[in-house]
Each structure stands twice: as structure tokens, then as C-alpha cells.
Amino acid sequence: MAFVLPPMFIVFNAASGQADTLRASEQVASRLRTAGQAHHIFVAQAPGELGSVIGRAVHGARDAGGAVVAAGGDGTLNAVAQAAWNSRLLMGVLPLGTFNYFGRAHGMPTELDDAVDALLRARPRPVPLGLLGERxxxxxxxxxxxxxxxxxxxxxxxxxxxxxxxxxxxxxxxxxxxxxxxxxxxxxxxxxxxxxxxxxxxxxxxxxxxxxxxxxxxxxxxxxxxxxxxxxxxxxxxxxxxxxxxxxxxxxxxxxxxxxxxxxxxxxxxxxxxxxxxxxxxxxxxxxxxxxxxxxxxxxxxxxxxxxxxxxx
Missing domain, CATH: 2.60.200.40 (Tumour Suppressor Smad4)
Structure with a gap:
């Protein structure tokens, strides 16, 4: 049976120092609308807001049987991964950081449009994580x-x-x-x-x-x-x-x-x-x-x- 992408609940972190985060969120939303992919955009605007924004995205993904997607650098990806892993939710990534080791290791391009296209073709795969304490x-x-x-x-x-x-x-x-x-x-x-x-x-x-x-x-x-x-x-x-x-x-x-x-x-x-x-x-x-x-x-x-x-x- 063919895999059908579920609704995507995408978290951006505008407080992380990436000046073009809002532009990137609009670019991603436009591309997903064109592809007919159901999605919801969540943007953390201020320092300290990321946790609550991730919580809303995870809650929405759980209720809709969707996937939570992290758009940002390794720190943002880590915070989203912690919530997705705890909730056993499907997760996607759109790398927007400096080195993007995690996204690149799993085949995600570093150019945003290419990364969105790759996400639209993606399929679930189990990925081992490291654990330090409970993190x-x-x-x-x-x-x-x-x-x-x-x-x-x-x-x-x-x-x-x-x-x-x-x-x-x-x-x-x-x-x-x-x-x-x-x-x-x-x-x-x-x-x-x-x-x-x-x-x-x-x-x-x-x-x-x-x-x-x-x-x-x-x-x-x-x-x-x-x-x-x-x-x-x-x-x-x-x-x-x-x-x-x-x-x-x-x-x-x-x-x-x-x-x-x-x-x-x-x-x-x-x-x-x-x-x-x-x-x-x-x-x-x-x-x-x-x-x-x-x-x-x-x-x-x-x-x-x-x-x-x-x-x-």
C-alpha cells in the first residue's frame, strides 16, 4: 500500500537568530499549498516561546494523526525531536542551520525549496537517537x-x-x-x-x-x-x-x-x-x-x- 503523507505541523524558531525565518515560513507554506499538502505553520517569535509553540504543534499532530516538522538549526531540531520522540509521533526536518549535520545525514538538501520537495517525497524510517539522562x-x-x-x-x-x-x-x-x-x-x-x-x-x-x-x-x-x-x-x-x-x-x-x-x-x-x-x-x-x-x-x-x-x- 502506498504511503500517504499525513498533515504537517511545522515549527519555525524566529527567536534563534535566523533573520529570514518568517520569509522561510511563507516560502514553505506557499510550496506546500501548491503541492496540495495539508499543513499548519507555527512560529516561535520570542526567546522562551519555543517550548509552548512545539507543544501546540505536537498536540495538533497527535489529534490529526499528523507529523511534526522542525524547520531550523540543530537546536530547534533537537527540541522538536524530544517532543516527537516522547509522543512517538512521526517527525520531519527542514534544515535551516549552519552545518545541518542531522538533516544532511538523512538525505535532506540544504536549499529550502529542494528540502520541501524532498519532504513531499519522504517515507518513515526508524532513526536511532542518543540519550543523556532523559534528553x-x-x-x-x-x-x-x-x-x-x-x-x-x-x-x-x-x-x-x-x-x-x-x-x-x-x-x-x-x-x-x-x-x-x-x-x-x-x-x-x-x-x-x-x-x-x-x-x-x-x-x-x-x-x-x-x-x-x-x-x-x-x-x-x-x-x-x-x-x-x-x-x-x-x-x-x-x-x-x-x-x-x-x-x-x-x-x-x-x-x-x-x-x-x-x-x-x-x-x-x-x-x-x-x-x-x-x-x-x-x-x-x-x-x-x-x-x-x-x-x-x-x-x-x-x-x-x-x-x-x-x-x-
Whole structure:
């Protein structure tokens, strides 16, 4: 039986710093009307409004047997995915962010019109998620250097604009500044290891890990998670590490340790009661110990068919 797209309840986040969000919402609505696709547009206009807007979209999708669609960057996609996953609703994405790792990993184009066309051809597919405590993450979650990098990157974007070049230069500046070193106890696969590291990065996106050249990308493709730790290094060695990452040759680099896992418990050696955590581009504080694991059930995601796949298969 052919799959018929249900009504779409689409969430835009105009408070996320994307200046053209309202124009994009009108563009999407026009294209869906032309295609005859039932839809409803929800726009978060002010900071702090996103949660209530998502709630209205989820309520409408549940009542209508519809799909909730996130239009935005990784932070907006994460917030919608949390609600869709909790409610076991079908979800779609329209990538509008800087890097768009999640959408790109699942075949969604980065040009808006092309993304809408892909969404109109999409079919449900189960997608594994990462879980930190009770919060899902789509791309990555981390502690240490990376949360600080994200905060400084957002400051740079507000000052110089939301461009990839700004994000990359800001990240490089943060790396070269160095920072505090954490001592962490990592419990995984029945073993405990103690590491001194500047950051612990947990990835759930094979596209991002492939770009870095890490073998754990294959494990993520199979539904596991990947952990990467970065040892304290000199400025010169840090620059060499950044170059290797940019060339997709990070695997086996000095100072980098990586491994795949299904469940990882992280306890700071100093028994801190909470840690600053970055999840899909958003920074928050969470109680310790931190428990990373694969989510117990997948997200049902609308994904465009592969080129060799029958559209209605």
C-alpha cells in the first residue's frame, strides 16, 4: 500500500537568530499549498516561546494523526525531536542551520525549496537517537572544551553573522586558548577508565564522524554511540590535530582516544554535582553522574527515498 503523507505541523524558531525565518515560513507554506499538502505553520517569535509553540504543534499532530516538522538549526531540531520522540509521533526536518549535520545525514538538501520537495517525497524510517539522562540528542553531546567553544561561537555569530567561516574561526580561537583539564571516570562495557582530558565528545552522527575520519562512524551507522576524548596538548600539536581533523584523518592521531559504546557513565573525579553540557548546539547544566546511552526506541523520521528505492515501497 502506498504511503500517504499525513498533515504537517511545522515549527519555525524566529527567536534563534535566523533573520529570514518568517520569509522561510511563507516560502514553505506557499510550496506546500501548491503541492496540495495539508499543513499548519507555527512560529516561535520570542526567546522562551519555543517550548509552548512545539507543544501546540505536537498536540495538533497527535489529534490529526499528523507529523511534526522542525524547520531550523540543530537546536530547534533537537527540541522538536524530544517532543516527537516522547509522543512517538512521526517527525520531519527542514534544515535551516549552519552545518545541518542531522538533516544532511538523512538525505535532506540544504536549499529550502529542494528540502520541501524532498519532504513531499519522504517515507518513515526508524532513526536511532542518543540519550543523556532523559534528553535525546541527534548529533552530539559533550562536556569540557566543546560547551565553551559553542558559547564563544554564539558570541562571535551575534557580532559577525551566522556563517560557517565565523563558526570555524571562533572554534579555532577557543582551541588555541587552551583551558582547564578534567579528570573523568568513564564506565563502559563493564570496564572503568580514568582519563585526563580537555573534552569528552559523544557523537551520534555518522556524517560528522566520517568527516573527521573516525572509524567509530561505522559503529554509529549500526546504532551505537561514539566517544572521543582530547588530551592536553601544546599549541603546535593542537594545530596539527585541527589540520588532521579538517583533512578527515583524525583516527589514530596523537592525543585522541575514541571508542564505541551502548552505555557510558561519566563521573568527574572531584565529585562535582553538575557539569556544563552541550547538546546539539545548545548549552545547559546537568546533574552528575552523566549517563549516555542509545535511546530505547528510535525516532520515526520522514526521509526521502534513496535513488534506487521505489517511492511507494
Amino acid at each position: 535525546v540528542f541527534l548529533v552530539n553531546a559533550s562536556v569540557g572544551l566543546y560547551p565553551r567553544l559553542l558559547l564563544q561561537r554564539e558570541q562571535a555569530k551575534r557580532r559577525f553573522g551566522r556563517h560557517r567561516g565565523v563558526a570555524l574561526l571562533s572554534g579555532l580561537r577557543t582551541l588555541l586558548r587552551g583551558g582547564s583539564v578534567m579528570t573523568l571516570q568513564l564506565h563502559a562495557q563493564g570496564q572503568m577508565r580514568v582519563v585526563r582530558t580537555r573534552t569528552l565528545f559523544v557523537g551520534n552522527n555518522d556524517l560528522q564522524l566520517h568527516a573527521l575520519g573516525l572509524r567509530e562512524a561505522l559503529a554509529v551507522e549500526q546504532g551505537r554511540l561514539a566517544a572521543i576524548t582530547l588530551q592536553p596538548l601544546s599549541t603546535l600539536r593542537t594545530l596539527w590535530l585541527v589540520l588532521r581533523g579538517a583533512l578527515g584523518r583524525l583516527d589514530g592521531a596523537e592525543g585522541v582516544d575514541s571508542f564505541a559504546f551502548d552505555r557510558l557513565v561519566v563521573q568527574p573525579r572531584r565529585r562535582a554535582t553538575s557539569m556544563q553540557v552541550a547538546m546539539d548546539g545548545e548549552v545547559l547544566r546537568m546533574a552528575t553522574p552523566l549517563v549516555f546511552q542509545t535511546a530505547p526506541h528510535p525516532l520515526q523520521l520522514l526521509v526521502p527515498p534513496d535513488e534506487d528505492e521505489e517511492p511507494d515501497a
